[in-house]
Amino acid sequence: MQPIKTTLILGSFFIFLVAALAFFIKLDSDTDPSIYTDRLSANQTRASAAKKNNKEVREFEKSEVISKTDKVENEPSALFNDPAIKQAWGLKNSDAARAWKITRGDKNKITAIIDTGIDIDHEDLSENIWVNPGETGFDAKGLNKANNGIDDDSNGYIDDVHGWNFVSNNNNLTDNHGHGTHIAGIIGAMAENKKGISGIAPNSSLMILKYYDPKVPSTDNLKNTINSIKYAVKMGAQIINYSGGGTDFSQDEFDSIKEAEKKGILFVAAAGNERSNSDHHHYYPADYKLSNIISVTALDPNKEVLASSNYGTETVDLAAPGQNIISTLPGNNYGFMTGTSQATAFVTGAAILVMANKSDFKFDEVKKYIVSTGDPFTSLAQKTRTSRALNLFKALTILDSGVAANGVIARGTANDSFTPGQKENKNPTTTSEVTAFGKSLLEAVSPKPKFNRVGEKP
Numbered sequence: 143m144q145p146i147k148t149t150l151i152l153g154s155f156f157i158f159l160v161a162a163l164a165f166f167i168k169l170d171s172d173t174d175p176s177i178y179t180d181r182l183s184a185n186q187t188r189a190s191a192a193k194k195n196n197k198e199v200r201e202f203e204k205s206e207v208i209s210k211t212d213k214v215e216n217e218p219s220a221l222f223n224d225p226a227i228k229q230a231w232g233l234k235n236s237d238a239a240r241a242w243k244i245t246r247g248d249k250n251k252i253t254a255i256i257d258t259g260i261d262i263d264h265e266d267l268s269e270n271i272w273v274n275p276g277e278t279g280f281d282a283k284g285l286n287k288a289n290n291g292i293d294d295d296s297n298g299y300i301d302d303v304h305g306w307n308f309v310s311n312n313n314n315l316t317d318n319h320g321h322g323t324h325i326a327g328i329i330g331a332m333a334e335n336k337k338g339i340s341g342i343a344p345n346s347s348l349m350i351l352k353y354y355d356p357k358v359p360s361t362d363n364l365k366n367t368i369n370s371i372k373y374a375v376k377m378g379a380q381i382i383n384y385s386g387g388g389t390d391f392s393q394d395e396f397d398s399i400k401e402a403e404k405k406g407i408l409f410v411a412a413a414g415n416e417r418s419n420s421d422h423h424h425y426y427p428a429d430y431k432l433s434n435i436i437s438v439t440a441l442d443p444n445k446e447v448l449a450s451s452n453y454g455t456e457t458v459d460l461a462a463p464g465q466n467i468i469s470t471l472p473g474n475n476y477g478f479m480t481g482t483s484q485a486t487a488f489v490t491g492a493a494i495l496v497m498a499n500k501s502d503f504k505f506d507e508v509k510k511y512i513v514s515t516g517d518p519f520t521s522l523a524q525k526t527r528t529s530r531a532l533n534l535f536k537a538l539t540i541l542d543s544g545v546a547a548n549g550v551i552a553r554g555t556a557n558d559s560f561t562p563g564q565k566e567n568k569n570p571t572t573t574s575e576v577t578a579f580g581k582s583l584l585e586a587v588s589p590k591p592k593f594n595r596v597g598e599k600p
């Protein structure tokens with residue numbers, strides 16, 4: 143009789159426990175339905191991710207091409223004669239025109255883009271693709287090292303001229319999605335070539351590392367990511383741009399970024415598009431506690447964080463433009479995409495500019511200049527650690543005792559001594575303002591069509 147009694151008591155207790163749990167969950171959802179929905183979607187993502195093969199995974203950040211064209215509207219007056227630049231509201235909001243008066247980047251700074259590959263022949267990118275010096279020129283037999291089938295620089299990869307495809311383990315960097323090409327354009331599309339747009343750092347060198355391909359479904363994204371990071375570290379990148387992620391901590395991935403930290407490499411990571419609070423539901427690699435990581439969330443033109451973007455006052459460093467961002471797409475196309483990937487690319491571009499402007503800076507100084515100088519907005523107080531939105535000009539100038547390179551006191555669009563709750567200049571961007579952006583860019587460069595460094599004699 144005794145075992146039956148025990149079973150009955152335990153059974154009743156279990157039923158009570160389930161009922162209590164159900165009650166609290168309901169209470170929770172009644173209190174704040176939006177939070178509950180967010181939590182549920184994050185949990186579902188995690189569950190489906192874990193189900194896959196019972197190990198940590200990295201998901202490709204879902205962001206689709208919104209529109210696509212091979213014809214971009216011509217605006218002869220626009221800066222650098224790049225016709226579509228006036229459509230780039232993000233460049234206006236992040237004060238690119240003034241930043242470009244100081245620097246446009248440095249081809250000696252190598253940026254690794256870990257993504258879906260790239261169209262290396264794109265008219266607005268081709269000259270800014272990194273070239274591995276160890277796989278160019280001619281070998282002893284007079285063959286071109288780029289395609290002689292030999293690992294000429296003995297780095298473990300054969301003919302890795304511009305980077306590596308870790309999905310198919312070869313040097314074919316073809317972008318079968320468009321995402322990688324789009325990210326590359328935001329960071330470093332060529333300027334003054336009468337084509338397309340201008341990247342934030344039009345003088346740049348982009349190392350292409352492919353970790354995801356929609357045409358190869360069963361690939362191990364996490365493993366490809368880690369191998370890409372190791373390649374970037376080994377081959378001398380100064381900045382790594384990565385916009386994938388997942389909710390599982392990976393010791394191997396952590397170690398590879400720790401190795402990058404030891405080498406002084408900045409790691410710019412997307413906060414993710416899971417609509418969730420990263421302080422409670424970590425998203426990796428953005429949330430690893432490493433000093434070289436900058437976690438970036440996405441803004442709309444009104445300085446609001448996108449509903450789809452992850453946020454967190456402990457985990458997300460700052461916000462940057464990420465909605466309807468125009469950039470390059472494979473096949474000499476251009477188009478608009480949305481997400482924290484796009485915002486991440488803005489910050490990577492900023493890092494190139496800061497490094498170009500202050501070549502002696504260590505990664506921690508570059509990070510400090512970017513995350514602590516942006517425009518403060520109350521709308522970001524509950525969303526980011528710094529309450530700030532990227533400002534390219536301020537990132538280059540404001541920490542120099544508040545005095546710009548040209549001796550003018552740096553003045554932003556908002557108060558520099560901002561505290562959350564304070565009234566700020568929201569500076570919304572209207573369509574007419576975006577159209578006027580081309581003119582403002584022209585004014586920024588006039589009377590000479592080409593830039594000189596500020597303070598330099600023409």
Ligand SMILES: [Ca+2]
Pocket residue numbers: 277292293294295296297298299300301302
């Ligand atoms: Ca090689």
Ligand SMILES: [Ca+2]
Pocket residue numbers: 277286287288289290291292293294300301302
């Ligand atoms: Ca070779």
Ligand SMILES: [Ca+2]
Pocket residue numbers: 224266331332333334335336337338339340
């Ligand atoms: Ca261009």
